[in-house]
Amino acid sequence: MDKSRRRFLAQSAGAICAGVASATGTAQAAFLREPRELPPNAVGMLYDSTLCIGCRACVAACREANGTTPEQPEKLADWNPGIWDTAEDLSGNTLNVIRVYMDGTKENKDQEANGYAFVKRHCLHCMDPSCVSVCPVSAMRKDPDTGIVTHDPDACIGCRYCVYGCPFSVPQYQFDNPFGQIAKCQFCNHLQAKGEIPACCDVCPTGASLFGRVDALQAEAERRLAAKPGETYVFPRGLLGGDAPSHEATIPEYQPHVYGVTEGGGTQIRYLSGVPHEKLGLPKLEQHSFAQVSEGIQHTLYKGMIAPLALLGGLVVFARRSTRGHKDDEE
Ligand code: SF4
Ligand code: SF4
Numbered sequence: 608m609d610k611s612r613r614r615f616l617a618q619s620a621g622a623i624c625a626g627v628a629s630a631t632g633t634a635q636a637a638f639l640r641e642p643r644e645l646p647p648n649a650v651g652m653l654y655d656s657t658l659c660i661g662c663r664a665c666v667a668a669c670r671e672a673n674g675t676t677p678e679q680p681e682k683l684a685d686w687n688p689g690i691w692d693t694a695e696d697l698s699g700n701t702l703n704v705i706r707v708y709m710d711g712t713k714e715n716k717d718q719e720a721n722g723y724a725f726v727k728r729h730c731l732h733c734m735d736p737s738c739v740s741v742c743p744v745s746a747m748r749k750d751p752d753t754g755i756v757t758h759d760p761d762a763c764i765g766c767r768y769c770v771y772g773c774p775f776s777v778p779q780y781q782f783d784n785p786f787g788q789i790a791k792c793q794f795c796n797h798l799q800a801k802g803e804i805p806a807c808c809d810v811c812p813t814g815a816s817l818f819g820r821v822d823a824l825q826a827e828a829e830r831r832l833a834a835k836p837g838e839t840y841v842f843p844r845g846l847l848g849g850d851a852p853s854h855e856a857t858i859p860e861y862q863p864h865v866y867g868v869t870e871g872g873g874t875q876i877r878y879l880s881g882v883p884h885e886k887l888g889l890p891k892l893e894q895h896s897f898a899q900v901s902e903g904i905q906h907t908l909y910k911g912m913i914a915p916l917a918l919l920g921g922l923v924v925f926a927r928r929s930t931r932g933h934k935d936d937e938e
């Protein structure tokens with residue numbers, strides 16, 4: 608095959624692929640259902656990775672508040688057995704974990720090159736949660752007032768659709784338990800019901816995990832982004848606007864984006880970081896949620912069934928009339 612023919616074929620294939628991709632994007636956009644807004648009294652958390660010192664007090668407090676037990680991965684089983692909690696990721700018994708990003712010499716905190724940074728992993732309490740959308744028995748629910756996403760073990764049938772549907776790989780199934788259940792952070796709703804704040808925010812010594820109304824937390828995050836690096840700043844602790852002692856520190860070099868404002872339709876847990884968010888394991892997501900696509904397609908199909916049904920009904924009437932005509936002729 609000569610070069611010009613090969614180039615022609617390559618260009619044609621490229622044009623076809625681009626056309627298909629753009630048609631797929633357009634078709635997907637045409638199916639999207641309306642995005643979800645923040646509920647009226649949405650509560651959430653601002654996790655500022657630059658304030659986190661990796662002490663894991665939040666992991667211990669989460670265990671105490673939720674009755675889970677310390678975990679050790681098999682490779683560390685001989686290392687101070689039963690003393691150190693060395694959970695590496697979420698599991699059926701771990702609802703909150705601190706993970707570490709490391710690069711090169713690991714000397715510089717919150718820097719991408721030769722640096723390290725912490726990230727706290729738990730449910731992000733999505734504004735439009737796919738775990739709720741895929742659950743066939745409404746065991747996953749989003750509170751219409753506070754937006755907290757909870758799991759009801761009594762309603763759950765163990766299908767694990769939520770495990771596969773969550774874009775952040777949060778819900779975990781207790782495979783080691785014959786009566787296994789789904790486990791995920793419920794935002795300490797049992798403590799919030801008593802007027803308390805989530806245990807991880809209450810215990811955090813630096814204010815890296817800060818609890819509050821989502822709109823106020825977002826304004827706080829934007830204030831930090833607007834301040835000059837090196838400037839002294841008063842960082843609140845515990846509850847934003849509460850009376851826990853705050854602490855002064857300097858503003859770091861932040862990534863210029865609050866993660867969770869738009870990702871996957873938005874989340875009620877928001878993140879600030881010194882290293883790119885994806886380096887912390889926070890995935891790059893489209894602005895729409897998975898639920899907007901799947902429910903949009905479903906609704907369109909159901910709506911689309913009306914026309915074929917009307918046509919089918921018309922055909923049945925027409926066929927019956929024609930048959931009656933033949934019968935009349937025979938008589
Ligand atoms: S992070 Fe996952 S489990 Fe949590 S609300 Fe979003 S979809 Fe559901
Ligand atoms: S909100 Fe409660 S359940 Fe969720 S991570 Fe914090 S302490 Fe754990």
Ligand code: SF4
Nearest residue numbers: 659660662663665811
């Ligand atoms: S308690 Fe606060 S500072 Fe300590 S690991 Fe948890 S989020 Fe980080």
